[in-house]
Amino acid sequence: MEQCPIALPFDRPGPFDPPRALAGLREQAPMTPLSFVDGHVGWLATGYEAARTVLADPRFSARRELMHVPLDLGFAHEIAGGPPEAGEFLRMDPPEHTRYRRLLIAQFTARRLKQLEPRIAEVTQTCLDRMEAAGSPVDLVREFALPVPSRVICELFGVPYARLEEFQNHLGTMVDTDAPGEEAMEAYTAFLEFLAGLIADKRKAPGEDFFSGLVDSGELSDEELTNIGFILFGAGFETTANMLGLGTFALLSHPDQLALLRGDPSLIDGAVEELLRHLTIIHFGPLRAALEDVEVEGALVRKGQVVVVSLPAANRDPKRFTDPERLDITGSAQGHLTFGYGPHQCLGQQLARIEMRIAFPALLERFPTLRLACAPEDVPTKDMMIVHGVKKLPVAW
Amino acid sequence: MRIVADKDVCVGAGMCALTAHDLFEQSEEDGTVVLVVERPADDRLHLVRRVVDSCPSGAITLADD
Numbered sequence: 001m002e003q004c005p006i007a008l009p010f011d012r013p014g015p016f017d018p019p020r021a022l023a024g025l026r027e028q029a030p031m032t033p034l035s036f037v038d039g040h041v042g043w044l045a046t047g048y049e050a051a052r053t054v055l056a057d058p059r060f061s062a063r064r065e066l067m068h069v070p071l072d073l074g075f076a077h078e079i080a081g082g083p084p085e086a087g088e089f090l091r092m093d094p095p096e097h098t099r100y101r102r103l104l105i106a107q108f109t110a111r112r113l114k115q116l117e118p119r120i121a122e123v124t125q126t127c128l129d130r131m132e133a134a135g136s137p138v139d140l141v142r143e144f145a146l147p148v149p150s151r152v153i154c155e156l157f158g159v160p161y162a163r164l165e166e167f168q169n170h171l172g173t174m175v176d177t178d179a180p181g182e183e184a185m186e187a188y189t190a191f192l193e194f195l196a197g198l199i200a201d202k203r204k205a206p207g208e209d210f211f212s213g214l215v216d217s218g219e220l221s222d223e224e225l226t227n228i229g230f231i232l233f234g235a236g237f238e239t240t241a242n243m244l245g246l247g248t249f250a251l252l253s254h255p256d257q258l259a260l261l262r263g264d265p266s267l268i269d270g271a272v273e274e275l276l277r278h279l280t281i282i283h284f285g286p287l288r289a290a291l292e293d294v295e296v297e298g299a300l301v302r303k304g305q306v307v308v309v310s311l312p313a314a315n316r317d318p319k320r321f322t323d324p325e326r327l328d329i330t331g332s333a334q335g336h337l338t339f340g341y342g343p344h345q346c347l348g349q350q351l352a353r354i355e356m357r358i359a360f361p362a363l364l365e366r367f368p369t370l371r372l373a374c375a376p377e378d379v380p381t382k383d384m385m386i387v388h389g390v391k392k393l394p395v396a397w
Numbered sequence: 398m399r400i401v402a403d404k405d406v407c408v409g410a411g412m413c414a415l416t417a418h419d420l421f422e423q424s425e426e427d428g429t430v431v432l433v434v435e436r437p438a439d440d441r442l443h444l445v446r447r448v449v450d451s452c453p454s455g456a457i458t459l460a461d462d
Contacts, residue, residue, distance in 0.1 A: 055453075056454070056455065098408075101409065102427040103427075105408070105409030105411075105423075105427065105428030105429075106424075106425065106426060106427050106428045108428065109411060109423040109425065109428050110415055110418070110423055111422070334447065334451070335450060335451060339410075341453045342408075342454065343408045343453070343454055344408075345410045346410075349411075350411050350415060
């Protein structure tokens with residue numbers, strides 16, 4: 001008899017842990033039948049190997065028109081709907097996807113990002129200066145976690161400093177869950193206009209920045225550049241901001257781990273990987289649709305069925321990670337799937353790593369007595385959005 | 398042991414260059430893998446195996462010859 005499909009577990013027991021039900025499901029089988037909002041029955045991948053297979057096997061597609069939505073959420077239209085627009089490479093498969101990927105990755109090589117390190121360090125110090133000047137207590141999200149990655153993105157896109165504030169306001173409103181829908185929509189429209197203006201400027205006078213490199217490649221239309229720009233902002237800004245906010249919260253809530261890192265800053269690379277693994281800020285997904293019947297870890301995924309990959313569950317699979325429920329910055333988080341896997345693996349992952357490797361130690365060094373300025377249970381979290389994080393993090397020193 | 402890197406399969410995630418930057422680089426043109434050392438010393442093999450495991454596209458393999 002076929003197993004009865006479940007609804008996607010979504011309730012987190014606390015700010016740092018994925019829904020409890022996921023571990024039980026994974027223990028039974030790495031693939032579980034899953035029901036979708038429109039009545040579709042697909043799968044939930046909770047095992048590490050199953051997740052890797054689904055994300056890397058070319059028999060699984062990322063195309064939006066093949067997807068079904070597992071939960072009734074405000075961003076459902078991004079997940080399922082019509083075919084991808086020009087440049088919307090996240091929702092494409094190779095070889096169509098490959099063309100965009102190659103153009104983009106050339107701007108994101110490890111070496112090129114390495115050259116950005118001094119600028120990122122400067123930006124971080126500027127934000128810390130402002131945070132210190134604002135005085136204890138402050139909201140760390142507003143003063144640090146959001147400004148650092150937004151300023152770094154400005155560097156990448158060559159946004160003139162004169163327009164920095166305008167640009168940050170658009171971004172801030174778009175990711176603000178408390179902003180009314182109308183305001184968010186206005187910010188979205190204003191941001192698209194801003195992007196169009198930026199593309200026009202770069203066409204006239206390309207700079208040294210990464211976005212100029214893309215415009216200057218001569219291979220992309222304005223429509224493609226706008227959609228690509230939008231994806232890169234969406235993917236590259238709030239994610240890092242949430243990791244800085246939630247990561248700081250996690251360190252402050254695990255004093256033993258914080259003491260280790262303060263005592264030996266050379267632990268930072270491993271600490272960043274472990275925070276990425278342990279916190280896995282993608283609530284659920286990526287989603288893939290089977291282009292033909294595929295067997296995954298003993299489950300037969302039929303052609304057309306959608307698989308929701310649970311990255312938080314895969315990253316805590318005891319078959320892959322030792323003592324996975326514990327936050328241990330000296331453990332081996334290597335191989336975690338927080339940036340995904342397969343041809344769509346995060347383009348900006350090395351940038352995100354560099355930002356965190358610079359920002360966390362700089363923050364701890366600047367404020368040796370950094371602590372929460374409210375009860376841990378009063379820190380508001382982002383539960384019903386694609387990316388997990390804290391909305392505010394009151395801190396004192 | 399010999400490292401084999403398939404540029405056609407590579408998606409330019411940069412895991413190899415990050416994990417073992419003396420053995421792998423990324424092309425300035427399209428970000429795909431560039432092999433710096435084809436036959437790594439024996440004491441580097443554990444690192445190469447980590448690279449093989451972490452490559453998201455399976456572009457890097459170890460050959461026995």
